Amino acid sequence: MGTGRRPLVAGNWKMNGLRAHLALVGEVRAGYDPGLARSVDLLVCPPATLLHAVAEAARGSGIAVGGQDAHPLAAGAFTGDLSAEMLADAGASHVILGHSERREGHAETDALVREKAFAAIRAGLVPVICVGETLAEREGGRAIAVVTGQIRGSVPDDARPDRTVVAYEPVWAIGTGRTPTVADVAEMHAAIRAELAARMGGGAEDVRILYGGSVKPGNARELLAVENVDGALVGGASLVAADFLAIARAADRS
Numbered sequence: 001m002g003t004g005r006r007p008l009v010a011g012n013w014k015m016n017g018l019r020a021h022l023a024l025v026g027e028v029r030a031g032y033d034p035g036l037a038r039s040v041d042l043l044v045c046p047p048a049t050l051l052h053a054v055a056e057a058a059r060g061s062g063i064a065v066g067g068q069d070a071h072p073l074a075a076g077a078f079t080g081d082l083s084a085e086m087l088a089d090a091g092a093s094h095v096i097l098g099h100s101e102r103r104e105g106h107a108e109t110d111a112l113v114r115e116k117a118f119a120a121i122r123a124g125l126v127p128v129i130c131v132g133e134t135l136a137e138r139e140g141g142r143a144i145a146v147v148t149g150q151i152r153g154s155v156p157d158d159a160r161p162d163r164t165v166v167a168y169e170p171v172w173a174i175g176t177g178r179t180p181t182v183a184d185v186a187e188m189h190a191a192i193r194a195e196l197a198a199r200m201g202g203g204a205e206d207v208r209i210l211y212g213g214s215v216k217p218g219n220a221r222e223l224l225a226v227e228n229v230d231g232a233l234v235g236g237a238s239l240v241a242a243d244f245l246a247i248a249r250a251a252d253r254s
């Protein structure tokens with residue numbers, strides 16, 4: 001964890017959550033006590049159908065709310081899509097972009113992710129730009145090259161460092177219970193920081209770089225202690241308030 005960057009623990013609910021599950025937000029809110037809130041930022045990214053309700057449930061708590069994707073344009077004839085402006089209107093302050101489940105399942109390219117990040121900035125949202133290598137890329141020794149290439153292609157030139165979040169999520173670690181070694185995480189996060197510095201100069205120190213992929217209460221402390229790991233992007237464990245809060249407490253370095 002570098003100096004000056006507040007840890008951010010973000011929950012990605014993915015395609016999970018009905019109105020019946022909104023109590024989860026109340027439970028997270030109840031556990032986000034002033035001591036924790038002083039040192040760790042929380043972000044909850046529900047499915048878009050729940051954005052407004054989650055934003056209402058989180059109002060005044062300091063818990064930020066985010067979307068999981070956004071179309072590059074502000075409005076138009078794009079059936080089924082949502083714009084960054086719509087997410088902001090529903091109460092979002094952040095948006096996850098380029099998650100591997102969208103890069104793979106929806107054929108999203110770096111260029112498209114960058115356009116979406118432009119859109120987020122236009123709408124006043126903080127983009128959470130996801131990168132990460134596949135198992136074949138890691139085993140082929142190409143992980144660093146792939147991920148730094150994704151950073152080059154996906155992060156807009158005019159991104160404001162203090163309003164930009166990058167999430168490193170190795171594809172093979174998502175939902176599998178497998179995580180990279182601490183040494184591999186340290187190497188990758190340092191490489192991402194260096195790539196950002198080449199783009200942004202000294203401001204790159206302000207970008208928060210999250211680790212994601214099978215983060216659980218049992219491994220969070222170890223992963224979050226790694227240099228240049230400024231928080232976590234949590235999938236499955238974010239659907240259990242006690243687990244999400246335990247991960248948030250593991251991020252507290254105060």
Ligand code: 13P
Pocket residue numbers: 012099169173174175176177212213214215233234235236237
């Ligand atoms: P899991 O924590 O379920 O592995 O998911 C990680 C993820 O994809 C968060 O965006």
